[in-house]
Amino acid sequence: MIQVSNLSFSYYGSERAVLNKINISVKKGEIVLIVGHSGSGKSTLLRAINGLIPHQHGGEYSGEVIVDGMKVSESSMSNLATKVGYIFQNPENQIFMFSVERDIAFGLENLGVAQEEMRERVDWALELLQIKHLALRAPHELSDGQKQRVAIAGVIAMKPKILILDEPTSLLDPFTAKTLVELVKNLRSTLGITVLIVEHRLDLVAKICDRIVVMDKGGIVLSGSPKEVLSDPNVSVHGVTEPTIVKLAKSLSLGGSNIPVDPEELRDSLGQIRTNRVS
Amino acid sequence: MSLDRKMQWIAQGFLFVRGHTVVHRLDPRVRLITSLSLFSVALLSHSVEELSIIIAIVLTIAGIAKIIKRFAKSMLFTAVIALIAFALNLFFYPTSPHQAVVFGVRLFAVISSTSLFFLTSTPDELEHVMKWMRLPADFVMVFVIAVRFVPVLLLDALQIMDAQRSRGLEFDKGNIFQRMKNVIPVMVPLIAVALNRSLDLAEAMDSRAYGAAKKPTSLYHLALRRSDYAMLGIVLLGVVIGVYVSLYLILF
Amino acid sequence: METVSIEESYDQIVSFENVDYSHPNGTIALRNISFQLKPGELLAILGSNGAGKTTLVRHINGLLKATHGTVKVFGKDAKLSTAAKLSRKVGIVFQNPNNQLFEQSVKKEIQFALRNFGFMEALIEERTNWALKTFSLAEYADRPPMELSGGEKKRLCVALVLAWDPEILILDEPTVGQDSEQKENLVQIVKLLLSQKKTVILVTHDIEFVWPLQPRVILMSNGEIVADGECQETLSNESLMSKGSVLPPQLVEFSRLMGWSLPFPASTFEAKSLIEKATTRTRM
Numbered sequence: 001m002i003q004v005s006n007l008s009f010s011y012y013g014s015e016r017a018v019l020n021k022i023n024i025s026v027k028k029g030e031i032v033l034i035v036g037h038s039g040s041g042k043s044t045l046l047r048a049i050n051g052l053i054p055h056q057h058g059g060e061y062s063g064e065v066i067v068d069g070m071k072v073s074e075s076s077m078s079n080l081a082t083k084v085g086y087i088f089q090n091p092e093n094q095i096f097m098f099s100v101e102r103d104i105a106f107g108l109e110n111l112g113v114a115q116e117e118m119r120e121r122v123d124w125a126l127e128l129l130q131i132k133h134l135a136l137r138a139p140h141e142l143s144d145g146q147k148q149r150v151a152i153a154g155v156i157a158m159k160p161k162i163l164i165l166d167e168p169t170s171l172l173d174p175f176t177a178k179t180l181v182e183l184v185k186n187l188r189s190t191l192g193i194t195v196l197i198v199e200h201r202l203d204l205v206a207k208i209c210d211r212i213v214v215m216d217k218g219g220i221v222l223s224g225s226p227k228e229v230l231s232d233p234n235v236s237v238h239g240v241t242e243p244t245i246v247k248l249a250k251s252l253s254l255g256g257s258n259i260p261v262d263p264e265e266l267r268d269s270l271g272q273i274r275t276n277r278v279s
Numbered sequence: 280m281s282l283d284r285k286m287q288w289i290a291q292g293f294l295f296v297r298g299h300t301v302v303h304r305l306d307p308r309v310r311l312i313t314s315l316s317l318f319s320v321a322l323l324s325h326s327v328e329e330l331s332i333i334i335a336i337v338l339t340i341a342g343i344a345k346i347i348k349r350f351a352k353s354m355l356f357t358a359v360i361a362l363i364a365f366a367l368n369l370f371f372y373p374t375s376p377h378q379a380v381v382f383g384v385r386l387f388a389v390i391s392s393t394s395l396f397f398l399t400s401t402p403d404e405l406e407h408v409m410k411w412m413r414l415p416a417d418f419v420m421v422f423v424i425a426v427r428f429v430p431v432l433l434l435d436a437l438q439i440m441d442a443q444r445s446r447g448l449e450f451d452k453g454n455i456f457q458r459m460k461n462v463i464p465v466m467v468p469l470i471a472v473a474l475n476r477s478l479d480l481a482e483a484m485d486s487r488a489y490g491a492a493k494k495p496t497s498l499y500h501l502a503l504r505r506s507d508y509a510m511l512g513i514v515l516l517g518v519v520i521g522v523y524v525s526l527y528l529i530l531f
Numbered sequence: 532m533e534t535v536s537i538e539e540s541y542d543q544i545v546s547f548e549n550v551d552y553s554h555p556n557g558t559i560a561l562r563n564i565s566f567q568l569k570p571g572e573l574l575a576i577l578g579s580n581g582a583g584k585t586t587l588v589r590h591i592n593g594l595l596k597a598t599h600g601t602v603k604v605f606g607k608d609a610k611l612s613t614a615a616k617l618s619r620k621v622g623i624v625f626q627n628p629n630n631q632l633f634e635q636s637v638k639k640e641i642q643f644a645l646r647n648f649g650f651m652e653a654l655i656e657e658r659t660n661w662a663l664k665t666f667s668l669a670e671y672a673d674r675p676p677m678e679l680s681g682g683e684k685k686r687l688c689v690a691l692v693l694a695w696d697p698e699i700l701i702l703d704e705p706t707v708g709q710d711s712e713q714k715e716n717l718v719q720i721v722k723l724l725l726s727q728k729k730t731v732i733l734v735t736h737d738i739e740f741v742w743p744l745q746p747r748v749i750l751m752s753n754g755e756i757v758a759d760g761e762c763q764e765t766l767s768n769e770s771l772m773s774k775g776s777v778l779p780p781q782l783v784e785f786s787r788l789m790g791w792s793l794p795f796p797a798s799t800f801e802a803k804s805l806i807e808k809a810t811t812r813t814r815m
Contacts, residue, residue: 037710038681047482056485078491086486093479096427098403105498112492115500122498140430144580154487170707173579173736175776200708203739203781239710244739244781248799252806263785270789270806435630441594442631444614445623446691447647464643467633471677475629 001162001194002026007048007063014059018044020218021063028161031188031195033205033226036215037239042198045215046164048072049196051080068161081107085155089167091147092139100142100150101126101135107158125153128190129183145176149183156187163187165197169204178204203243206230206261214238231259298399302344306507307404308411309514310396313340316514317392320521321385326528327377329521330384336517337391344399353394361387402426407501416495424480432473439468543567543603544699544730545591550600552586560586562754564600570698571728573721575741575762578751579776584734585626587751588701591732592621605698619648622697626704628684632676637668640676641691648695658694666690681708689720700724701732706740714740742766742780743798750775763794 002025009019018041026032034042047053054061055077065072068083088094097103101122108118126132129149134142142150148168155163165184169177181199185208188195199205206212212229214222216238222229229235230246242250249260249269260266302310321333341350365383368374374382400408402423409419440450443464450461545568552561561583568574576584589595590602593614602609604617625631634640641662645655663669666686671679676687685708692700706714721744724731735741741748741762748765750758750772758771765771767783782802786795789809796802 038708050486052482052485056482076491077485078488081486081488081491084486086483088479088483090479092431093476094483096424096480096484098401098406098423098427102403102498106489107487109495109497110488110491112494112496115496115498118496118498139427158487173776174738174778175579178778236711241711241714244799245785248782248785248802251799251803263781263788266785267788270810273810438627439630441589441614442625444594445592445618445625446631446644447615447618447695449613449615449647464633468630471629471633 001028001030001068002049002196003064003066004045004049005064005066007045007065009044009048009053009059009061009063011057011059017060018218019048022218022220024213024220024223026194026196028194029188029192030211031185031197031209033202033209033212034196034198034215035200035202035212035238035240036221039217040215040239041218042215043166046086046166046196046198049162050084050086050164051075051077052086078111081160082111082158083160084162084164085158085160087148087151087155087163087165087168089170091144091151091171094151094154095139095147098138099135100131100137100139103139103150104154104157106154111158121157121159125157128156128187129153143176145172145180148172148180152183152187156191160193162194162196165195165199167198167200169199169201174201174204177201181205181208184208200241202230202241203245203262206243214240226261227259228257230261231257298344298346300344301506302340302399304506305510306501306503307400307408308501309503309507309510310399311408313510313514314392314396316518316521317395318389320518320525321388321392323522323525324385324388325381325525327381327384329524329528330381330388333388333521334384334391337388337395340395341398346398349398350391350394353398354391357387357390357394360390403499407497407499410497411501416490420489428476428480431476432469435472436465436469439465439472442468542569544570544572544605546601546603547587547590548601548603550590550597550602552590552595553598560754561590561597564756566749566756566759568730568732570730571725573725573731573733573744573746574749575733575735575744575746576749576751577735577738577741577775577777578757582751582775583754584751585703586754588623588703588732588734591617591699591701592623593617594623615647618697619695620697621699621701622692622695623701624689624692624703624705626707628676628681628688631688632684635675636673637676637679637687638663638672640687641694644691644695650695658696662690662694665693682710682713685709686713689717693720693724697729699730699732701734703734704736705733706735706737718744738766738778738780742782745797750777752776767793767795 004022004024007019007022008017010017022045034045036042044053047057048065049067049072051072054073061073067080070079070083072080095103097106104122104125105118108121113121126135129152131146131149131153134146134150139147169180172180181204184195184197187193197205197209206226209226211224212226213220214229214235221238222232222235230242233250236242243261245263245266246259246261249266254260254269260269317333317337321330324330324333341347361383364386365379368379368382369376406419406423409422444450448461448464453461547564547566550561550564551559553559564587576587578584586595590597590609591604593609593612596610604621609617632640634643638659641659642655645658650658663672666689668683668687668690671683676684679687685705689705705717709717721731733741733746745762748758748760748762749756750765752775757774758765758768766779767787772779783795785802791805796805
């Protein structure tokens with residue numbers, strides 16, 4: 001679904017390469033979590049996939065990004081918008097219209113979708129994101145969590161194949177964040193979309209993603225299943241905050257590459273050790 | 280503290296409440312035509328009596344729309360301007376007192392008939408009217424974004440002021456120079472915040488295909504109903520009468 | 532410059548008595564808030580967005596004035612003073628650095644508040660250098676704050692508040708956007724402040740950051756205080772936690788699953804010792 005080959009990029013006026021010969025491919029329906037400290041190039045990579053780079057942000061660009069068979073650098077933003085949906089970090093700055101349903105229709109209006117079909121898609125998106133009761137509300141009447149849902153609905157209405165979420169929960173409290181993350185997982189199951197998500201709160205996302213990719217200084221340093229990546233002894237060096245349980249498990253030298261990532265798994269593996277010892 | 284409350288009041292003003300009266304339910308284009316007609320007849324008029332009738336009509340419509348309170352606030356402001364206009368005219372122009380009065384009252388009628396439209400229309404409706412008038416799409420978008428984000432920026436400004444107060448900055452103290460200097464710690468972060476918001480917006484808009492189709496479609500569309508045609512009829516009649524009376528009075 | 536005299540006796544450095552607060556547009560943000568803080572205490576205020584946490588702490592430095600009830604800071608009614616004056620003793624580090632930074636250099640940024648509070652020139656120089664050094668910002672001293680990264684800006688915001696040495700320090704979401712090393716630094720700073728008998732209030736969602744500090748905890752929901760007590764009892768109480776819409780720390784969840792009784796381990800180190808003790812016992 002996504003193929004990035006030898007991608008390098010530096011912004012106009014900057015000598016430093018934000019992305020350095022990146023190679024990554026993502027299969028259809030995968031949920032990939034991208035982590036790394038700020039400045040590692042995560043957001044730049046995401047923007048290279050939906051086309052904001054190079055179309056909105058110019059600079060030195062080499063390499064290739066292919067999304068659903070389309071070459072990003074040669075396709076227009078509008079074409080790419082029908083394939084890739086992008087949810088930004090700040091809920092406030094991605095809702096432009098005066099009512100929720102009008103905002104959800106924004107993308108469809110831009111694409112010239114017929115009014116009847118537009119109405120259907122808007123209603124479908126409202127239903128899917130469970131925000132039907134908010135259809136006529138104005139943006140200032142919504143909480144941040146609701147705003148994020150509206151943003152996702154607006155993007156989903158365009159029926160993209162790929163959903164990109166750039167730190168979607170950083171301004172939300174953990175409870176709302178957890179609900180949002182589970183919602184994204186359900187969208188993947190219902191719609192079969194591919195999901196790329198940048199998120200710092202590993203404890204929320206580690207269990208729902210298929211793969212974790214760790215970036216540092218413009219390159220990919222680790223890539224693998226959540227357990228593979230979290231069990232790596234150097235993962236915190238790259239600016240990744242390990243979940244407390246993972247830290248504990250490591251200090252007990254548990255699990256190897258099948259490291260427990262949440263309290264239940266840790267309890268279970270300790271239980272096994274005790275049984276092993278008794279026998 | 281009172282500065283804060285004023286700003287919050289303005290921010291609220293942009294975030295208005297939708298009305299449900301007969302007036303609000305009219306097609307916004309009909310409301311626009313009504314306001315424009317009152318405006319034009321007032322502009323042509325030279326008689327205080329005719330102008331008073333027009334003002335009475337404006338107030339009646341405002342009454343039906345239940346916006347008298349909000350209307351009264353802006354009308355107070357307009358009345359002051361009208362009085363100033365009257366005084367200036369009287370003292371600086373070789374006109375008779377009667378003509379100065381007409382000038383003042385006309386100004387009042389003209390301003391109040393236009394604000395009638397704006398006070399009874401939601402930004403959504405304004406947007407649709409602008410599109411109907413074939414204004415360029417980017418221009419309409421600028422309007423939409425402005426109405427959407429001006430209150431947000433006002434609230435940002437309040438946050439910034441609070442943050443600087445927490446660093447010992449007293450906004451209510453000091454002479455005029457000090458107070459002017461105090462604007463910088465608010466302006467600089469505010470501009471930075473506004474720029475950031477606009478950059479984010481640009482990315483979000485592009486990511487949702489803004490500018491893709493030459494003829495974007497719309498979720499809602501404006502449609503005239505019987506009540507709209509009825510109102511248009513009344514307005515037409517009113518304009519004919521008004522113009523006739525004005526011409527009659529001018530010629531005779 | 533009016534200063535609060537610390538010789539006045541008060542055993543509660545902050546006190547809220549039946550405080551209500553409504554926004555100018557009428558919405559009620561705080562209901563019947565009552566609690567007292569002793570000097571030198573560490574308090575964590577938890578709760579979902581909109582629960583009223585930030586609204587509450589803004590009363591402590593006078594940015595907001597209660598609509599009903601009394602807020603006393605250093606034994607005096609906060610209503611009688613202004614935010615600028617109270618801030619000399621009550622420092623708030625806000626969540627968003629972009630709302631405050633405006634000077635042409637990091638150095639000037641730190642000096643801004645010191646000048647406002649009437650510090651003498653020599654002291655300003657001393658405090659600025661201390662702040663630059665302690666927060667590893669010395670290399671940026673003459674650069675514009677806008678050039679710093681997000682994490683560095685946050686560090687600067689903490690630095691500039693501590694530069695004026697307030698008695699009470701309030702940190703609003705200090706860990707957002709910080710990596711593990713910087714979070715460790717923050718923990719050290721909090722511990723240092725406590726050792727200097729400063730009062731520290733944390734407003735945060737980061738429960739994993741809070742748990743090892745074992746502070747007093749106030750849980751808020753819908754403008755009310757839902758719980759006020761010791762870290763161990765409060766954060767292990769499932770019904771209170773769900774009332775406040777707060778997820779429990781991983782160590783608490785784990786301890787419950789292991790069937791342990793209070794007090795639960797506060798750090799991975801303590802948890803490791805407990806586990807090793809338990810496994811050695813089984814062997815024997």
